Amino acid sequence: MTDAQRARIEPLLPDRTPKRGGQWRDHRQVIDAIAGKFRTGSPRDSKRLASAQLVLLADAWRQFREFAAR
Template sequence: MQWKRIEPLLPDRAPRRGGRWPDHRQVIDAIAFKYRTGCPWMDLPEEFGSWKGVHNRLRKWAADGTWEKVFTALLAQADSEGDLDWVVAVDSTIVRAHQHAAGAR
């Protein structure tokens, strides 16, 4: 069900140049795995394909606004269905830094 929400928002799998991209679902799973586990890009399991391809697609989608479009659409849908609780937390804690942290000599 989640994939049906995301898939129409992603770019076409046939880019302007070169061959056809691997499945978007596999790439999104690889990105989620990387950030969930905190592993380095080079240590992605082989089942996700080339780590360079996954990383390049993440960067490309960040640059062209694809991720923003996906997150905006998912947030709007979740909000309209009442799945979000908008809670604002304000913290007035004061953090003091050492004088050298402010550039003092």
């Protein structure tokens, strides 16, 4: 998001002072994440998800080899 785009939508965003629930994230991070989701159609942490699936697959393969070796 450019500075000009941010300046244009800044009045529409809520106040950053939290009334409840702790600290808020920076508006730019949130809007970039939403735009990225719509631009790519995939979750922002898709690389992390793929990595977790690979670990599960490797663990299942190891268990299979151990079972087959008995």
